[in-house]
Amino acid sequence: MTFMIPRRIYAGVALLIAANCVASDSSIDRSTLRGLKAVKVVVDSPAPEVEREGVSGDALRITIEQKLRAAGIDVDHEAVEFLGLNISSARPPRRVPLMSKGAVSLVVNLGLYQIVLLNRDKNTKTITETWGDQRVAPATPKAIEHTIEEAVDDLTNEFINAYHAVNPKQ
Secondary structure (H helix, E strand, O other): OOOOOOHHHHHHHHHHHHHHOOOOOOHHHHHOOOOOOEEEEEEOOOOHHHHOOOOOHHHHHHHHHHHHHHOOOEEOOOOOOEEEEEEEEEOOOOOOOOOOOOOEEEEEEEEEEEEEEOOOOOOOEEEEEEEEEEEEEEEOHHHHHHHHHHHHHHHHHHHHHHHHHHOOOO
């Protein structure tokens, strides 16, 4: 007898694994923020089902930029380093009883991306996430916008705290 796992479960597991393979808010990751002069903010386009519920990438970018400026962090649209926001969503299989009809699982990831050099080959540069965190939350269609705004607000505050921890005001 063969046990079949629906593709949606595979997709959900892959999404969670991918979401967990990022930088974090550890002291080592925070140290990569030391001396950072300015950042630009880049928001990936939300999935169509997320946009349909009123979530605007431009509005999220503006909100993040305002919070950074209010916290004394320079926002420069020409900066190489950038704070990237990505929102992923997945609908759980119909057989999951804890989720109401139409509910989605949201993964909101905020990360700082910087150019790094490979230790073994100083001529090789890449851009990678050096600090980051995420929020995973279920949401009904009517609550998607609020859930995302709350997660972005929380993650932005976390970045601000991490930044100020290694760049104290003088």
